[in-house]
Amino acid sequence: MENVANRVVLIRQETYERREVRCRIERIIDELGGANRFFRPGMRVLLKPNLLAAAAPEKRVTTDPSVVWAVGAILKDLGVVCTIGDSPGIDPFASVAAASGMTAVAKELGIPCIELSRSVPFPTPECSVFHGIELSSAVMESDAVVNLPKLKTHGQMMLTLGVKNLFGCVVAQRKAEWHYKVGLRRETFASLLLDIAAVVRPALTILDGIVGMEGDGPRNGTPRAFGLLAGAADPLALDLVLSRMLGCPPNDFPLARAARERGIEPAAESVALAGDVDASFRFANVVLPPQDSLHLLPSFLDGFGKSFLVSRPVAVRGACRGCGKCAFVCPAGAVRVDARGPVFDYRKCIRCYCCQEMCPHNAIRFRKGALLTLMRLFGR
Ligand code: SF4
Ligand code: SF4
Incomplete structure (x- = not known):
């Protein structure tokens, strides 16, 4: 029988109509083995959207509220205790949550919407290349994290998808400290992201690519209708599949290079696709940031x-x-x-x-x- 642990599900969805979005996400979860594989009643789950900045949903900077609502509603019906949380880049959390529609979604679902604060040390994974990873205590206090990224381009990392979204679990200005610590090499930063993903180990990643962003992302790019919802248990497998479809081959994608260097890149044949899109599919002419990494230089x-x-x-x-x-x-x-x-x-x-x-x-x-x-x- 096919192993669902490495399955990536890609479902076509053109609008943010809530009931449709919920139906599609239910289908993704079913394709990944069913809700019971990930959740049980009473579990405390942190929903981690991309809340980069105080921007309205139409700017496509943040995960759309309909996606967060749909996941929250599905989990609530299962008796799961959810909290929405993120640590924005620089804008005050209250204004980011209000502008992005998260405050309203949380109120409607009757769940908290919190800033990820209080940085606490986490045990580093075996394959770690860094020491002293600190993340928000809210991650530690949860039984599971559901990762809800937005599909966008990113100046340093080319793309921000499942793995990069988890950098938001690093508290506020600690993000800048990490940037400074890892310095110029994009693969080093990508390696840090892989460590964070290994520590957080999200139970599930559901990506909002209905309308994402191309060009000067992740904040100042151009909205683009990709018409896609995607899901996977392994955010790295999801990112590698999508990066190819978006026209960013593995050699140009710092995350893929870092994963290969560390020997944790899932073999292409071990990743099974399910849903509406097959492996040969490519989005046409996606505008990506400059591909000018130093990786070919000593x-x-x-x-x-x-x-x-x-x-x-x-x-x-x-x-x-x-x-x-x-x-x-x-x-x-x-x-x-x-x-x-x-x-x-x-x-x-x-x-x-x-x-x-x-x-x-x-x-x-x-x-x-x-x-x-x-x-x-x-x-x-
Ligand atoms: S460049 Fe942008 S962020 Fe910097 S001061 Fe001007 S408006 Fe503000
Ligand atoms: S280090 Fe350079 S690229 Fe990074 S924020 Fe400062 S000026 Fe901008």
């Missing part, structure tokens, strides 16, 4: 690569409103804001793109490294 050339290959953040003239969020969030202290907008110290900058991610006015863009631009000019 580490002693990092300085050269950073200066000439990797994209750097630059100010968009006239767009800055002086809120200071970019400077506040920068883990390297590489941004200051003056009357004309953000000013970057590229020697300090570790190219994490948190400033671009957190700018509420799309006033920071990427500029490709000079060498890449030249190679393109000469048709290489």
